[in-house]
Amino acid sequence: GSKGDGNGNSRSQPRQGTDLNGRRSPADPCELTPPITSGPDKGTQVTVEIHHEDTSPQLIKRLSLGKGSQRLRGHDNKGFQKTEAPRPPGAKDLHAYPWDKSSLKSMPVDLQQLEKLDAYALKVNVTNSVEELVKALLKQARTDLEKVRAIWMWICHHIEYDVVGYHNKSQLSSKPRDVLQMGKSICEGYAELFEHMCSLAGIQCKKLSGHAKGYGYKTGQTFTGDSDHAWNAVYLEGRWHLLDSTWGSGSVDDAFTKFTYRYNEFYFLTHPALFINNHFPDNSNWQLLKPTLTLKEFENNMLHNSNFYTLGLLAAHPETPVIRTVNGKASVSVDCRPGTLFMFKLKGTDEHGLMTLKRHGMELDIYPQKTGSHKLEIFAKPSKAEASDDVYKCVLEYVVECESVDKAMRFPKDLHQPVGPSWFSERQGFLRPSHSEPVLHTNDGRCSLTFTLSKDISVLTSLHTDGSSSLAEDMGRRHVLQIHRRNQIELKVHLPHAGNFVLKIYSRKKSDPGNYDYIFNYLIRCLNREVKWPAFPQSYSKWLQDYEILEPLSGLLPANRNVQFKLKMHGIAKVLVQAENTYPLTQNKGCWEGTCNTSGCREVFVMVHENANHSFYSHVLKYEVETQ
Numbered sequence: 001g002s003k004g005d006g007n008g009n010s011r012s013q014p015r016q017g018t019d020l021n022g023r024r025s026p027a028d029p030c031e032l033t034p035p036i037t038s039g040p041d042k043g044t045q046v047t048v049e050i051h052h053e054d055t056s057p058q059l060i061k062r063l064s065l066g067k068g069s070q071r072l073r074g075h076d077n078k079g080f081q082k083t084e085a086p087r088p089p090g091a092k093d094l095h096a097y098p099w100d101k102s103s104l105k106s107m108p109v110d111l112q113q114l115e116k117l118d119a120y121a122l123k124v125n126v127t128n129s130v131e132e133l134v135k136a137l138l139k140q141a142r143t144d145l146e147k148v149r150a151i152w153m154w155i156c157h158h159i160e161y162d163v164v165g166y167h168n169k170s171q172l173s174s175k176p177r178d179v180l181q182m183g184k185s186i187c188e189g190y191a192e193l194f195e196h197m198c199s200l201a202g203i204q205c206k207k208l209s210g211h212a213k214g215y216g217y218k219t220g221q222t223f224t225g226d227s228d229h230a231w232n233a234v235y236l237e238g239r240w241h242l243l244d245s246t247w248g249s250g251s252v253d254d255a256f257t258k259f260t261y262r263y264n265e266f267y268f269l270t271h272p273a274l275f276i277n278n279h280f281p282d283n284s285n286w287q288l289l290k291p292t293l294t295l296k297e298f299e300n301n302m303l304h305n306s307n308f309y310t311l312g313l314l315a316a317h318p319e320t321p322v323i324r325t326v327n328g329k330a331s332v333s334v335d336c337r338p339g340t341l342f343m344f345k346l347k348g349t350d351e352h353g354l355m356t357l358k359r360h361g362m363e364l365d366i367y368p369q370k371t372g373s374h375k376l377e378i379f380a381k382p383s384k385a386e387a388s389d390d391v392y393k394c395v396l397e398y399v400v401e402c403e404s405v406d407k408a409m410r411f412p413k414d415l416h417q418p419v420g421p422s423w424f425s426e427r428q429g430f431l432r433p434s435h436s437e438p439v440l441h442t443n444d445g446r447c448s449l450t451f452t453l454s455k456d457i458s459v460l461t462s463l464h465t466d467g468s469s470s471l472a473e474d475m476g477r478r479h480v481l482q483i484h485r486r487n488q489i490e491l492k493v494h495l496p497h498a499g500n501f502v503l504k505i506y507s508r509k510k511s512d513p514g515n516y517d518y519i520f521n522y523l524i525r526c527l528n529r530e531v532k533w534p535a536f537p538q539s540y541s542k543w544l545q546d547y548e549i550l551e552p553l554s555g556l557l558p559a560n561r562n563v564q565f566k567l568k569m570h571g572i573a574k575v576l577v578q579a580e581n582t583y584p585l586t587q588n589k590g591c592w593e594g595t596c597n598t599s600g601c602r603e604v605f606v607m608v609h610e611n612a613n614h615s616f617y618s619h620v621l622k623y624e625v626e627t628q
Contacts, residue, residue: 086206086235093240094290099273101314106241106271106288107145114149117141121153127183130176130193134200144236147201152268155194156249160184161259163252184259187246191230194245204235208242210281211295213303215252217278219321219375219399222299227282234269240288241269244279266306277304307393311380312337322399323376328367328406332378332398335361339384341424343392343417345377346400350417352410354523356438357422367409368402376400383424414464414502416521421451425520428507429455439523440503445495445531447524449503453487458545460506460516461491463524465499478535478555484546492553494533498526542608542618544569550591552623559626560599567592567606567621574609576617579625598625 095106120140126133137150162184165172173179174189176196185193191207198205212229231244244267250260272288280298281287293301302319313336323330334342342362346352355364368374376399379392420438421430434450453459461480463471471479475496480503483490495501501524506516534556537549548568557563565577568591575585577596585594598604606621 084204086204086233089233089240089285089288092238093288095272095288097273097276097289097291097293099271104266104271104274104309105269107237107239107269109145109269111265114146117146117150118153121150122157124154127180130180130196131200133180134197137197138201141201144203147203148198148234148236149268151194151197151201152243152245152248155190155197155245156263157261158183159190159193159245159249160261161246161249161252162186162189163257163259166256187230187244190246190249191232194232194243198232198234206233206286207231208233208281208283208286210279210286211298212280213278214247215256217303219303219397220299223280223295229279231279233286233288236269240286242272242275242279242286242288243268243270244275264306266310274304274309277301303397305395307380308395311340311382311393311395313340313380313395316378316396321397322401325366325368325400325402325404328402328404328409330366330368330376330400330402332364332366332376332396333361334378334380334396336380338423339382340380341383341392343379345379347374351413351415353417354411354419354438355417356420357418357424359423362418366400367406367411368400369405369407369410371402371405374400374402410500411523412464412466412500412502414466414504415523416502416504416518419521419523421520425505428517428519429453429457430505430507430519435522439525442493442495442524442526443528445498445526445528445533447493449491449493449522451489453489456510457507458510458516459489460508462504462506463493463495464502464504467499471496475535478538479533481536481549481553482545483548485548492536493524494536494553495524495526495531496533496535498529498531500525538622540619540621542610543620546570547620549621555623557598557604557623557625559628560597562595562597563604565592565594565596565606569608569620572608572610573612576607576609578605578607601625602627 117140121137124133124136126136133154134151137154138147141147141150159179160183162172162182165184166186169186172186172189174185174192176189176193179185179189179193188209191209195205195207207230209227209230211223211227214229229246231242231246233240233242235241248264248267250262250264252259276287276289276293276298280293280295284292287293300320302316302321304313304316308316313334315335317333323332338359340361342355342357342364344350344353344355344364344366346366346368352369353364353366355362362378364378366376375397377394378396378398380395381390381392418424418438421433421436425433431452431454432450434448440447440449459482460477461482462473462476463479464476465471479494479496481492481494483492491503491505493501493503503522503524505519505521507519508514508516534554536553537555547570550566550568552563552565565585567575567585569575570590575587575592577583577585577594579596579598580600581597583594583596585592596604602625604623604625605619606623607617608620609617
């Protein structure tokens with residue numbers, strides 16, 4: 001099965017072959033209800049209620065003008081109790097809008113306590129009659145919530161979406177009996193079966209219809225004409241609650257030819273301020289919100305699919321689905337609970353943006369390199385994911401309208417998202433970064449970053465750039481110099497020329513001999529065309545991590561000159577600099593100092609004698625000498 005959104009945003013997973021293990025997301029089924037043609041006021045509902053004080057409700061005749069049907073409610077169904085007629089929603093049913101970020105559901109539900117009941121409901125195998133099915137399901141259900149839950153679980157796992165019927169509605173019956181016999185239906189049938197089973201179980205339930213941002217929904221589209229989806233409201237513990245068993249059951253593929261069961265808990269008793277995100281009822285009272293939203297607001301609101309909320313995300317900015325660039329740049333941010341990882345795709349690639357991870361979310365600046373409209377998808381996953389959840393899921397989709405391109409913000413191919421330090425690099429042992437921003441600007445082509453290392457790690461760094469001037473791997477390493485002072489590390493960077501560079505930082509535990517793991521990267525920008533720094537000297541394995549070069553820092557020495565050496569090293573007996581001749585350095589306050597003449601040679605080596613009794617020297621550094 002594909003790891004999709006299960007929520008109707010068929011456009012939401014990355015294409016195949018991405019590093020996301022992302023597969024195309026199936027969509028939420030929903031369908032177009034045929035228009036009501038008979039009757040002057042199409043589809044107006046009139047509910048007549050006859051109540052006497054202190055008596056049980058009478059039989060109610062519910063008249064649906066234009067539908068040509070009169071259904072009697074509350075008649076005795078083979079020994080089932082009579083269900084009261086659904087009362088319209090009142091003040092006590094309403095929830096505040098916008099969402100207060102408290103709970104995903106409209107009433108407390110302890111899912112762990114329901115596990116036994118859920119398992120029981122899934123195993124019930126009765127399809128000869130709806131009455132028998134409800135009787136079997138209710139054997140393990142005591143409270144009204146449990147009754148609704150058993151019915152919900154059964155429908156979500158036993159009725160599949162009828163993709164063929166969707167394309168050929170004239171042949172389709174959504175009568176509960178037929179839906180049960182066939183084992184499949186479209187949303188109308190799911191909602192009618194749910195309503196009927198609840199009424200048999202003595203629970204007030206109502207089928208609702210309206211517009212949904214489901215299958216085929218395009219970002220920013222408007223809704224016209226008749227409603228295209230159906231769902232239910234159920235009355236529990238003195239209040240109305242919303243649910244959608246069609247979307248709870250699974251999803252359809254892009255081509256709308258295949259349904260996949262994929263249970264989605266989100267659509268069971270969804271908080272109305274979240275349900276309105278993709279369900280707009282024909283009768284605004286059934287939004288169960290104060291204030292209610294207009295259709296225009298519904299259309300303009302950002303679609304947050306169920307992944308958005310189930311991954312613990314709280315808000316996104318901007319709150320409109322279409323963003324216009326300003327001077328070639330558009331910005332998006334997401335607020336969430338700590339520990340969420342993000343990625344993005346603009347037209348299928350993450351090259352044209354700078355994303356930074358924040359403790360409570362993510363910030364993203366997008367710089368499209370072409371004008372026109374671009375699809376921007378944002379994905380998220382928990383950082384401490386179970387293996388099954390270890391895929392990025394699409395949580396947001398925007399359309400970016402780009403009027404002008406900022407060519408200066410073309411980033412190197414090697415830039416990896418997110419950029420800059422974050423809670424993630426901190427967790428890997430890089431604390432107190434001297435530069436917390438993702439981009440470093442340098443005018444003279446040099447910069448220096450420091451971190452406190454919280455773990456016993458070895459650090460590896462490399463510098464990358466694009467184009468004809470791209471650096472060979474060994475040179476990319478040699479333009480960054482590491483200096484360790486106790487648990488502090490300084491990275492000195494000398495750029496070979498102007499341009500955009502990526503500084504990548506890797507680490508591994510010193511106790512692990514294995515490979516280095518990539519941790520994070522910075523973008524370094526230098527516009528000064530005069531800049532041309534040589535690489536640092538090459539170091540060998542005997543050059544220890546806490547040794548330090550004070551001078552010369554340049555790996556390229558001038559020809560025919562006396563060059564001053566000053567190196568901080570410990571635990572050795574002798575140091576020699578070998579050019580045409582050999583020059584010993586002398587020890588002075590923990591530093592080895594001296595001069596060497598570069599005439600007549602192409603290379604200069606620094607060698608150490610680890611033990612005065614041995615005649616064996618080890619190379620520790622190598623310098624090149626300029627050709628004349």
